[in-house]
Amino acid sequence: MKKSIAGLVILLSVGMTARSQVKVGFEVSFKEPQAHYVEMEMTISGLAKDYVDVKMPVWAPGSYLVREFAKSVEDFSATAGGKPVKFEKVKKNAWRVYSAKSNAIKIKYRVYGFEVSVRTPFIDESHAFLSSTGIFMYPDGLLKLPSTVKVIPFKGWNKVSTGLEPVAGQPFTYTASDFDVLFDSPIEVGNQEVFDFMASGVKHEVAMYGGGNYDKERLKVDMAKVIEQATAIYGENPNKHYTFIVHNFERGGGGLEHLNSTVLGASRNAYNTPEGYLGFLNLVAHEYFHLWNVKRMRPIALGPFDYDNENYTTNLWVAEGFTSYYENKLVLRAGFVDPKAFVDGLVTAVSNVSNTPGAKVQSAAESSYDAWIKGYRPNENSNNTGVSYYSKGEVVGLLMDLEIAQATKGTKSLDDVMKAMYLQGKTLKRGYTDAEFKAMVEKISGKSFTDFWAKYVNGTHPVEFDKYFGYAGISIKNQNEGSSIPYIGVASKKTEGRIIISAVSRNSAAWVDGLNVNDEVISVDGVGVEAALERMPVIASKKPGDVVTLKVKRDGIEKDIKITLKASPNMKLVAEIQSNAPESQVLVRKGWMGI
Structure with missing residues (x-):
């Protein structure tokens, strides 16, 4: 027995040593950016086997659709000692490269990028946005390896913006502690305007591509207010530095969260309108809240990531829906909207879900699970067969928040649940299950949420808006009630x-x-x-x-x-905050809003 154990220890040690000797480096350059290509060079050294499989992820975390990034790879080649070596494609996203008894190989390939989105690479003569899962490959089975990335900007470009850690003394060279970090760190290359500010003790850099009528001094102040409100909920900010990559287009929108950065789409000429400016701050609030909700406090199925396949979870209604809900709370607490506008926005969200036929067919949990096959593949009948986990989750978050505030007489709220779940995940070093999230809600509120889960998480019960808003002394009227439209x-x-x-x-x-x-x-x-x-x-x-x-x-x-x-079956809901509400309802309202 002792000999067997000793032998196993030796084998494990040899395996760990072999892995620790493998090193990976990338060089990223541009020969034809006007044709939308990025040139990739990947060096792998310290190989012990006679071949290595390199893979391209098939999806980008945070965007739940298999996008088959390998489809954009061209001109794959490999050398060892300066001489070509054999390689073959063994899967849709994997290439097997034979080392010819060399301990180091160099792989070259090109990636075509011409899709404007926050989750896919885009390269043209003016800049390059490198969404990492769409351009970097990894050695199979070695996701925990560190890597270095050297970016060689195209002529005339002079800036690189990324959340990756810079290598001292080496311009435009960065390091990632493992491939999860690399894949979670987009890179912007070009002549973007860059400015920074401090918030919650963290340096924040903003990289603006595409111009626009924004006022950077105003943005520094107002983005900081949002960040500080988000940090206040969790009690700590997990970053040393943070990067906003903002793409300003004629018409832009959307965002994608990352570990210590985000990519935002914005409309370049909308910053000077009240609606446009508030919309941008809402987007900032949404993506920044993801620092905790999803990037660190995540459903158990979303970590560690499987980059080859779908990663199914029933909890995107928390991951995304609650984040949509909290963007409203953050801009309220930061002072960008008043309580009436805050309530009106949430009432509109309730109306939208209630008026969606598919909300009577698909639950929040089902919507989350089916994101991979339905959420990003809408068709003409989608409104009848499903509901967005963003919109339904936002409403579930609202109702849950009000229920907790009611049960605790305004002393607790969903804020306390989110903070407790974040700290629990930090301690356990893993994601949460649906049962664990429910248990925490019940612990904070002191009441059972079994009926709530059956109605709003796993069921398709109509939203009882009168009941929940009533807790906070807010009356709701359906203006279409009694009419025959x-x-x-x-x-x-x-x-x-x-x-x-x-x-x-x-x-x-x-x-x-x-x-x-x-x-x-x-x-x-x-x-x-x-x-x-x-x-x-x-x-x-x-x-x-x-x-x-x-x-x-x-x-x-x-x-x-x-x-x-x-x-018409559609509701048109309007809210009134009762100024003469009983003190018990006022306490709930104050505890819920947090102002």
Whole structure:
């Protein structure tokens, strides 16, 4: 037995030593950025086997869709000692390179990048955005290896912005402690404007590409306010430094969180409008909140990552939905909206979920799990079959927050749950299960949430907005209640002067009487159609139960379809904060809002 154990220890030691001797380095350069290519050179030394498999991730953490990044790889080649060596593609995202008895190999390949998004590489003559999972490969089985990255900017470019740690004395050279860190560190190369500020004891750098009418001095102050409010919830900021990479386009949006950085899409000329500026701060708040929620406090299925396959979890309603909810709380606490605007925004969120037919079909947990096959692959029927884990999760977060505040008379809130779960994960060094999250909510609130989970997490129960807002002395009115608004139940778009049906709502008049997506609507009761159907006077003048005749063209053939109008099922909710609410409700309101 002792000999067997000793032998096992020796084998493990040899294996660990062999891995520790392997070193990986990258050189990133640009020969034809105008054609949207980045040149990659990967050096692997210290090899003990006669071959190594190198892999390209198939997805980017935070964006739950297999994107097959290997499809953009070209001109793969390998050398050892300056001479070509044999290689073969062994999987869709893996190449096997034979070392020819050399302990070091050099791999070269090119990556095409021309998709404008926060999660995919984009290269042109003005800059390069390098989304790391889309350009870096890794040696199979060696994700824990450190690596270095040397960036050689294209001529005329003079700046590199990234969350990676710089190597002292080596310009544009960085190090990653392992491949999880490398894959979580996007890189911006070009002539971006860079400014920085301090917030919560952390230096924050902002790299602005694309210009814009932003006021950087104002942004320094206001972004810091958001950051400090987020840090206050968790009691600590986990970073030494943080990088915002902001892409300003004519029309831009979206963001993707990373370990100590984020990539934001913005509209370059919207910073000087109240709506545009608040929208940007909301985006900052959302992505920054992810520093804790997802990047460190994460569902157990999301770590360690499997970069070859989907990583399924039922908890994206917490990871993303709660983050959407908290962006509202952060801008409120930072002073960018008042309580009325805060409440109005959340009431709109409740209305949107309540008016989504698919919310009666798919639960928050199911939406999370099916993100890989549904969330990023919407079609014309998606609104009828599902609900976004962002929007449903936002509403679940709202209801849960109010329930906790009510149960504790305003002394506790969802803030306390989030902080406790973050600290628990830090101690356990792993992600949480759904049962553990529920247990923490019950511990903080002092009450059972079994019925809540059955209704709102695993079920499709209608949102009881009167009950929950009532806890905080806020009355909600449905302005459509009691009215008989005639309703067909379609969405339409104008294409080359034609009105085309783009969606049909479940159980609507259009659904029952057979209107189809892609039908071209020519007339309603003989009146020509030039805009959205639901707003046509010929329909607005009718009442539910009336019949109208739509002339449509389907696959080039005209036909008349009789539609029996129904009453609109959609709610239009408005809120009023009661100034004379009982003290018990005021306490709940104050504890919930945190102001």
